[in-house]
Amino acid sequence: MNTRKGISFLIVAGPAAAQPWPQLSNLPPRLRVGGFSQGGAIALLTGTRLTKPLAGIVALSCYPLLASTFAAEHQAANQYTPIFLAHGASDPVIDLRIGATMRDWLQARGYPIEWRSYRMGHEVCTGELIAVAEFIRHAFSLALR
Numbered sequence: 001m002n003t004r005k006g007i008s009f010l011i012v013a014g015p016a017a018a019q020p021w022p023q024l025s026n027l028p029p030r031l032r033v034g035g036f037s038q039g040g041a042i043a044l045l046t047g048t049r050l051t052k053p054l055a056g057i058v059a060l061s062c063y064p065l066l067a068s069t070f071a072a073e074h075q076a077a078n079q080y081t082p083i084f085l086a087h088g089a090s091d092p093v094i095d096l097r098i099g100a101t102m103r104d105w106l107q108a109r110g111y112p113i114e115w116r117s118y119r120m121g122h123e124v125c126t127g128e129l130i131a132v133a134e135f136i137r138h139a140f141s142l143a144l145r
Contacts, residue, residue, distance in 0.1 A: 032136060034058030034084075036124060037094065041065045044102075047081065048074045048111075056139030057083045058132055061122055063094050064102045079110060082142065084135040086116040086128050093122035 032055045035043040040062030047057035048070070057078075062085075066073075083106065087099035096117060103115050114135060118128050 032056040032058065032139060034060070034132070035062070036060040037062055037122065044083070047078055047083070051075050051077050053077045054081045055142070056136060057081055058135065059083065060086050060124060060128065060132075061088055061091055061094055061099065062102075063098050064105070067105070074109075080112060082112050082114065082135070082139045084114045084116075084132060084139075086118065086131065088120040088122055089117045090120065091122045 033043040033047050034040070034057065037060070040059035041064070043057055044059040044062060045065045047054055064070075085099060085103050085106075087094070087096050089096055091099075099117075100115075103113055107113050116128065116131055118125050120128075
């Protein structure tokens with residue numbers, strides 16, 4: 001599913017899903033979003049388009065969704081939200097170059113990116129999970145300021 005309406009429905013089911021990017025008015029403070037593969041793509045898409053600030057975004061072994069609409073839909077609220085991107089160096093499902101291109105694209109637009117690649121395929125590993133936990137702790141401490 002790569003349509004704005006369909007992806008919007010995945011993000012927030014219900015009547016608000018009829019709007020292109022439903023805005024959640026009562027997000028808890030210091031909220032982080034994240035996911036792996038398609039879940040990472042949804043987390044990155046949502047995190048850059050919400051009008052409420054997040055504490056961090058984690059996107060693992062994923063790809064950009066709706067990049068063509070980014071300029072019109074991204075929100076300043078999360079321009080400086082820390083983003084953790086990681087990818088398997090031998091990922092047979094989503095090539096490492098897709099993740100690296102996404103990283104470069106986001107960095108060129110001023111997003112603070114922490115990037116890691118791991119000797120693995122389309123999966124997660126212990127080292128990656130440790131790095132995610134460290135990133136979350138750091139993002140949480142920044143959000144408390």
